[in-house]
Amino acid sequence: MxxxxxxxxxxxxxxxxxxxxxxxxxxxxxxxxxxxxxxxxxxxxxxxxxxxxxxxxxxxxxxxxxxxxxxxxxxxxxxxxxxxxxxxxxxxxxxxxxxxxxxxxxxxxxxxxxxxxxxxxxxxxxxxxxxxxxxxxxxxxxxxxxxxxxxxxxxxxxxxxxxxxxxxxxxxxxxxxxxxxxxxxxxxxxxxxxxxxxxxxxxxxxxxxxxxxxxxxxxxxxxxDGWSPDNGHHHRHDDGIASFYLEASQPLAIHRFVTWIERLLETEGERVLRLKGVLDVEGSDAPIVVHGVQHVFHPLTQLSRWPDESRRSQIVLIGRELDEHAVRSSFDAAVVG
Structure with missing residues (x-):
């Protein structure tokens, strides 16, 4: 055919x-x-x-x-x-x-x-x-x-x-x-x-x-397995893997963010499967992209523009048995606060 x-x-x-x-x-x-x-x-x-x-x-x-x-x-x-x-x-x-x-x-x-x-x-x-x-x-x-x-x-x-x-x-x-x-x-x-x-x-x-x-x-x-659009599919990933979201509405001081992420990956790198986000940083009109995998924090890069009018820092972490409360508290204290 x-x-x-x-x-x-x-x-x-x-x-x-x-x-x-x-x-x-x-x-x-x-x-x-x-x-x-x-x-x-x-x-x-x-x-x-x-x-x-x-x-x-x-x-x-x-x-x-x-x-x-x-x-x-x-x-x-x-x-x-x-x-x-x-x-x-x-x-x-x-x-x-x-x-x-x-x-x-x-x-x-x-x-x-x-x-x-x-x-x-x-x-x-x-x-x-x-x-x-x-x-x-x-x-x-x-x-x-x-x-x-x-x-x-x-x-x-x-x-x-x-x-x-x-x-x-x-x-x-x-x-x-x-x-x-x-x-x-x-x-x-x-x-x-x-x-x-x-x-x-x-x-x-x-x-x-x-x-x-x-x-x-x-x-x-x-x-x-009999999957169909009506009955779904009951596949499960490792129950220890979860994702959570960090957000900041005000522009961030980039040196404070870098210090925080380096400490996080140094102490929790084995549990951080993936970190990714876009940052609104002081002194930049365009979003900054951040990536990390386990202990490695990759160089920051810049996108050409914001995709919409909602300029805010948004970070997603995917981890295995990662303490969300501790990570969120450290982010708020070291970066936002």
């Missing part, structure tokens, strides 16, 4: 802090990604990743929030893609010729793939062009050891993108491990998301026969 009329859909996945949004931002600066609709999924009740996507009109970006795409929010995935298709047909949004889905770092990719490959509301209009998985060159081996989601994300990939290789040093062992997990995926590098889109896009129809046999088993398990 011809597939040229189907909208190619690329899934960007990868564990927390592995550089998915950085890669997406860099890709969206290329002409090849013009006319792209983006769906962003986050873990937790408050999402900010859509604020970090700096190169896209607001009407072309959809935030799938308050859950993980591998859980009940897959209903939202079907609804969001169906809505984009309808609005495109009506001329309510600019026509798009491809879709990129950025998953939360905790996403099990099997249910996402199952939805895109088999849901009757999607298969007549969308096709899976490829799965791009980012792997943290600095923390990747530990994440593969500790998180089955990280292993699954690598196993389903058509392209594996190693990030932070400028910080990681020798990645030979990590590369060998990734090739053992997925023998068919190309392993590429991207520093600060810099990579040619042609290396990641238009990879052809997603082919399960090229994947490790475990992938077929994961998809079969999803099918046997």
């Amino acid at each position: 011809p597939t040229t009329h189907l909208t190619p859909t690329t899934v960007i996945t990868g564990f927390l802090g592995s550089g998915k949004t950085t890669l997406l931002n860099a890709l969206l600066r290329h002409p090849a990604l013009e006319d792209t609709a983006v769906l962003v999924n986050e873990f937790g009740d408050v999402g900010i990743d859509h604020l970090l996507v700096d190169e896209l009109d607001d009407e072309a970006i959809v935030l799938l929030n308050a859950g993980c795409l591998c859980c009940t929010i897959r209903n939202d995935l079907v609804g969001a893609l169906s809505d984009l298709r309808t609005r495109r047909a009506r001329g309510e949004i600019p026509p798009f010729r491809r879709v990129v889905i950025e998953t939360t770092g905790l996403a099990d990719p099997a249910p996402i793939l199952h939805t895109l490959l088999s849901h009757e509301a999607l298969t007549d209009d969308f096709r899976v062009d490829g799965i791009v998985t980012t792997v943290d060159g600095l923390h990747g081996e530990r994440q593969l050891d500790q998180n089955i989601e990280s292993v699954k994300q690598a196993a389903v990939a058509d392209r594996i993108v190693l990030t932070k290789t400028d910080l990681a040093g020798d990645t030979t062992t990590l590369r060998e491990r990734l090739r053992a997990i997925n023998t068919t995926a190309s392993v590429l590098e991207a520093v600060s998301g810099d990579i040619e889109p042609a290396k990641l896009l238009d990879t052809g129809l997603f082919n399960l026969h090229d994947k490790p046999p475990e992938v077929t088993e994961w998809l079969r398990a999803v099918d046997q």
